[in-house]
Amino acid sequence: MRHFLNTADWSRxxxxxxxxxxxxxKKAPLGDALKDKSVALLFLNNSLRTRTSFDIGARQLGGHAVTLSPSGGMWPLEFEDGVVMDGEAEEHVKEAATVLSRYCDMIGVRAFPKFVDWKEDRKDKVLNAFAKYSxxxxxxxxTITHPCQEMAHILALKEQFExxxxxxxxxxxxxxxxxxxxKPLNTAVANSALMAAAKFGMDVTLLCPTPxxxxxxxxxxxxxxDCRANGRKLTVTHNIEDAYKDAEIVYCKSWGALPYFGNWAPEKPIRDxxxxxxxxxxxxxxxxxxxxSHCLPMRRNVKMTDAVFDGPNCIAYSEAENRLHVQKAIMKALVK
Incomplete structure (x- = not known):
């Protein structure tokens, strides 16, 4: 049995x-690869594209999706092992994952970091707990990465260049x-974009304001x-002109500076x-x-101007559409 936690866990x-x-x-969307299969979709954070595309994708392949969220009446969960559960949590992830495993054939998890302590958040406790006990x-x-998004991104790039x-x-x-x-945002999409671009053989430049x-x-x-393995290079720069010069792909994303994690007030003037x-x-x-491109949702004329987003070079809509198709492929691969 394999999980789909990060693209780094899978070969190119x-x-x-x-x-x-x-x-x-994408050419023939309906099938029976998930016939009589079910997937539990656990959303601890908001979603538009992810929730919709997984639900529709499971149905198109003959399966069934069950969406769970705290606002929908799910019990608060405990993710630490060995704790005395005398707080808000009513159920341990061990029981939740075990029981869901007996109902469903797959479990999807969305759980953003708490933005308080990066040393703790980088442990990806919620995702890893489900992987451990499922x-x-x-x-x-x-969670702290977004591999489904970056698979859709890579597919959109391939299609457009071809x-x-x-x-x-x-x-x-x-x-x-x-x-x-x-606002200071999650680094998940940036983390995954960086790794995906390197794995798929590109020369990667990370452009950011400061170290x-x-x-x-x-x-x-x-x-x-991955860049070394592919004979490519990874470059970090804070110079806009150097980064954009001769670029063939520009992927934009906002994220908060990790040294200020949990203490965002001093970081805001740098961002501003x-x-x-x-x-x-x-x-x-x-x-x-x-x-x-951009993963969406995106604040227009903050991250990208209307002229660029609505122009011929932007493939954000194709990337968003591809979420449906790549997630169907991921689910098919996992239930084989």
Whole structure:
């Protein structure tokens, strides 16, 4: 039995096979690969695309999805082992995961970090607890990484470059750029984008305002390892012009600086001073006709201008659509 917790746990060949399957199902969406199968979708945080695409995807393959959330009457859960449960939690994850495993064939988990202590949040306790105690495959629907999103992202890039006759992803300059947001956000999408771009053979540039915004060393090291294995390089820069020059892909995302995790007041002035990192036409003109995308939801004219988002280079809608197809492929792979 395998889980789908991070793309780092799967080889490029395995991921490519899932993407090929996703493409096939995009052309012929209905099937019976999940006939008489069920998936429990546990949402501890908000969702629009993830909830909808998993539910529809399971149904299109003949299966059934059950959505669970705290607001929907689910018992508060305890995720620490060996604790005296005299607080708010009514049930331990061990019981919840075990029982759900007897009802369902897969469990999807969305649980954002608490944004208080990164040393604790980086342990990914909720996801790992379900993986530990579940007897069926567990899917990461976004915790401190977001592998489903990045599979959709990679598929959208492949499709668009092929449509334009611009070849494969290998060797292309991929820029992951930080953008301003009024709130400090999760690093999950950025972590996964960094690793996915490296795994799929691209030259990866991380653009962020200061060294404080460099991502966690776990993901930087994984990306560096994959870049080396593919004969590529990972570059970190704080210079907008250097990053955008000749870029073929620009992926924008906002995230909070890890050294300020849980103490966001001193970080806000740094964030506020870098609103000019917005993806706009002037920056896009520096690139090699780069494809641009974002995971959504996105604040228009904060992270990316209307002109860029609604322009011909942006593939965010295709990426969002591909969530449905790649997640069907992931579920199929896990129940084989």
């Amino acid at each position: 060949a395995e991921l490519e096979a899932m993407l090929d399957d996703a493409r096939a199902m 007897d069926v495959p567990v899917i990461n629907m976004e 449509l334009e006759g611009r070849g494969a992803l290998d060797g292309k300059k991929y820029v992951l750029t930080w953008t301003y947001h009024p 404080d915004y460099v991502l966690d060393e776990r993901y930087m090291m994984q990306a560096e390892k 001073a870098h609103k000019h990192f917005i993806v706009d036409q002037k920056k896009l003109a520096m690139t090699n006709d780069a494809l641009v």
